[in-house]
């Protein structure tokens with residue numbers, strides 16, 4: 001998972017500051033590196049990249065002084081290629097048709113095969129990201145104008161790719177034909193924006209115009225939007241359902257659905273499927289389980305308490321690079337309020353179980369805080385299969401629900417009861433047809449094209 005942002009409008013310094021702000025709003029989508037590319041007043045492509053969080057990787061002061069009419073930015077979380085500055089995006093290239101910069105969210109599933117083919121024809125790769133394949137595919141289409149070369153390149157890709165690119169002074173955005181990762185268009189005054197999530201439009205006070213459609217290429221220049229298509233006809237769509245469960249911010253809308261509303265509905269459906277007859281109160285694992293817990297509490301007519309407090313300065317646990325750091329992260333991240341919990345039967349709602357370590361440690365500290373019974377309720381189905389499309393869920397062997405049935409997993413975690421949402425209820429909560437959604441990490445139904 002990564003975050004991408006693009007902007008095009010009149011030449012003014014605030015455009016680069018907008019990218020900085022947009023990336024700040026997308027920080028939850030990647031914390032390993034951040035970067036910005038822009039065309040300066042002289043038409044030269046400029047780049048600023050660094051490792052770490054946006055504020056550490058980029059200089060707001062310098063960016064706010066720069067003038068440019070179009071820019072793109074990226075926050076990275078690696079799923080293909082190691083965490084290093086050579087893989088920080090945007091990537092750029094100068095080839096026979098000019099300069100190109102590109103930033104990508106997703107995972108191209110046939111990248112290795114394409115890379116081997118390109119290398120056999122003389123291509124030399126500078127990074128280990130799958131994104132660089134797009135630049136080389138473009139460069140091999142010497143007879144085509146750059147936009148046509150990009151369309152041809154994208155038509156060869158399989159898997160997940162939402163991209164923003166700078167080509168010939170234009171802002172280009174594209175979403176794969178299956179629609180895996182979100183991508184939205186926004187507008188403020190004469191400035192157009194493209195972002196992974198609508199929360200990044202809010203911060204620059206842009207209006208959410210619409211989503212980029214699956215298979216669409218959008219070219220923005222001089223205030224006009226041109227829409228083209230990637231010439232691939234998929235049998236069905238694969239919009240990532242896990243974006244609604246956990247990945248996206250609740251203040252974002254994806255494909256016409258409010259993430260907040262979906263999470264509330266997930267909790268309500270969970271209460272129907274997984275009641276807790278002797279539960280006295282509902283609490284959510286902060287932050288991504290909180291809205292589901294609220295939905296569960298309302299639907300089951302139980303009080304909702306914010307009885308677990310989260311240290312806001314600790315990042316998301318499952319996307320930290322090592323198991324040891326992940327475990328330390330959980331321990332320093334969450335703290336229960338003992339007096340609310342002691343001697344009571346509690347229903348704890350979490351968004352998902354991936355490795356199971358967060359749930360296990362949480363149940364342990366809730367017991368230490370004096371909970372009598374702990375009913376763990378999960379507002380998504382068991383994650384039994386790895387994601388191939390840009391989310392760093394581990395191999396099956398490291399997925400708790402792939403290695404244990406629900407009873408064994410309950411014992412491993414230490415809860416009194418454990419219950420998961422059903423796949424049908426997940427689909428029902430998002431309110432899109434099953435043929436529009438990817439649920440592969442829950443049911444193993446991968447894209448087979």
Ligand code: SF4
Pocket residue numbers: 180239240241242243386387388389390391438439440441442
């Ligand atoms: S496998 Fe899961 S996380 Fe990956 S794209 Fe599909 S729904 Fe999203």
